[in-house]
Amino acid sequence: MMNIHIKLTMTYDPLKVAAQLERIVTKDDTRKYYRFRADRWYGGIATADCVGCPLKCVFCWSDFPRDRPKKAGKFYTPEDVFNRLDAIARKRSLAQLRISGNEPTLGKEHLLKVLELVEQSDYSFMLETSGVLIDEEYARSLAPFKNAHVRVSLKGTTPEEFSKLTGARSEAFKLQLDAIAHCLDASVSVHPSAMLSFSSKENVQKLLDQLESVKPGLSRHLEEEYVILYPNVIKKLKGVDIKPRIAYRPDGVPLKLI
Helix, strand or coil, X not given: CCCCCCCCCCCCCHHHHHHHHHHHHEECCEEXXXXXXXXXXXXXXXXXXXXXXXXXXXXXXXXXXXXXXXXXXXXXXXXXXXXXXXHHHHHHCCCEEEEECCCCCCCHHHHHHHHHHHHCCXXXXXXXXXXXXXXXXXXHHXXXXXXXXXXXXXXXXXXXXXXXXXXXXXXXHHXXXXXXXXXXXXXXXXXXXXXXXXXXXXXXXXXXXXXXXXXXXXXXXXXXXXXXXXXXXXXXXXXXXXXXXXXXXXXXXXXXXX
């Protein structure tokens, strides 16, 4: 069995990591979560933070639930998750829900059942994902949910950046671009975002060109992401000797990025 505590000095296949993680963080239709909260992003959103991610990004702020999935969180049914998000949203007068913290697409059946509950409500749902697990079949399964929008967060702008930032094999970068294409083909509402803190202008342009090859005009919808310098993130970046070109303190994130 693969050890999921993967060192960033070796490359790994995120699909194999995901298969192992699903045996840990899902059980029947339940899924592990470690926190439920309201957050400031998208103008205010009720958030369920899940456990487990197949990528090991050096800039991730949620590393304990990612790296210690057996110890972090507890299991919740789809009804539990929706009801907790609904209670937060009602209390804060929020119109949007999301699952964040790690990788929401782990545990497909659980996620689809959450989306079924959202579809019966007036809420919109932001599915934040790296996209590595969204193949053609997964994208088609998301198509019926008109209250859901997919935000594919690209980890860097090139295969080399992706591998440097996640430790995963560089070939897996294409899975993220493929996820966007699969969603578009299935008529799923989707847009790309990308971590640009470590990217040169030349590499950003390469990404824009790739997005245009997926669909003309797609590059205009790219959402910029930058590292937020939480204390644990600062420590991790120093540990791997990777310095961001652009980064923000938690209290200094520009309003246009929130």
